[in-house]
Amino acid sequence: MKKYEAISAEIKRRIMEKEYSTDSPIPDEISLAKEFACSRMTMKKALDVLVMEGLLYRKRGHGTFIVKSAIDNKLVNVGTGESLGLTNLLKNKKIESKIVLYEVMFPNEEVASHLSITTKTPVYHIVRLRIVDGEPYVLEDTYMPSDLISGLTEEILHFSIYQYIKEKLGLTIAGSHRKIRACKSNELDQQYLNCASDDPILEVEQVSYLNTGTPFEYSFSRHRYDKFFFTAVSILKP
Amino acid sequence: MKKYEAISAEIKRRIMEKEYSTDSPIPDEISLAKEFACSRMTMKKALDVLVMEGLLYRKRGHGTFIVKSAIDNKLVNVGTGESLGLTNLLKNKKIESKIVLYEVMFPNEEVASHLSITTKTPVYHIVRLRIVDGEPYVLEDTYMPSDLISGLTEEILHFSIYQYIKEKLGLTIAGSHRKIRACKSNELDQQYLNCASDDPILEVEQVSYLNTGTPFEYSFSRHRYDKFFFTAVSILKP
DNA sequence: CAGTGGTCTAGACCACTCC
């Protein structure tokens, strides 16, 4: 365990257990560094983690304060650090996948540009219905370069593509860029998500990339509006 | 200008102007530190900024790489660092506000808990329709403790509450926690946003807090589905 | 092995706030 992570976890525990008052600042960085026997830079890095999570806020010249709304609403640890993929997000649920479409094709201009490839590079085109605890949840429309994500089988599609990429292909997923919007449901949504024609859809458009910077996935996840919301933490610069 | 910000901006410029190849790593941290006449820690901090924006990715033992999908799709600088408030987001547009409701009331349990106050603390309850370039855009339902955000007038509501908080009250807005979801439109939405009964709504539920950690706003922003999408960058830890 | 990024140190000075 890295030192700053251990310290960060301990401070977080103290905040959650209300061992620090929310009306006055927590101890200053130098005192905390002394207590945890580390340098001030390391202490700062430990606190940075909690600032990023929206749990702490610093006031220059004053001190470091607890964000009251965070502790009350337990909203921490969402946003930029979370894992990708339903399989990771819902570890305790039973997830099934129904394969609606599975083909290899040449991408159109739009798909190609998001994947940083040409329209001559073949891609997998996969449409999967993800079913959580027996209920239809999200319809995923995914494009992946077939030379990059090689060896896909229906068996993998029934489980987790991300896990295959990480564990079998040995690739490292670095992050993603997303757009979240509301839209009307189309016939495909209604058919597979079992929703009414006036039920809205929460759509997440996403480009995911590997730790080489290469995009490996361009996808549209269409969620039932009653099964999903997206959370985010914004930290403004002073 | 802080040194690391200046360096960060210069590196970003080089990436955008394609002065670095996307197929090989950018120069290593030590070389860059030498070039910019700074310590390696400062160089690292400058690169951290771009990693956070999803523009760069580091591979330990290999080097630092450009995220291809970021440069292609110009998706940078969205996510956790953006300013709050429509007035900031759409600086070049003409924004009008129609006040639908403006009252002082005692909050219910839910509102009170999100604002970390009791149900005995009076709050402003404001419903505003925001109109951008003549088109209805978003219906905002906002609660703010009236003792904290004092002296609100209809004139301010017609312009920007956030600007008033920052410039007139001298308070500093630190950040916010958000939930984004799709929902069906209700009669109020249809009336003010001029949308059809089967038009979906993109709702952003938000708790914003000051740099003291005190929540000052609990709000629901109901956006026309064809006028708004939310963007986010996820950076996963290795 | 050399080269990369990741962590950590022990200090320094600066910017800001309050008294």
Added chain:
DNA sequence: GAGTGGTCTAGACCACTGG
């Protein structure tokens, strides 16, 4: 002036990668 966080330094050692 005293106390806070913000930046920056010049190193050190570690973890991981490739040849």
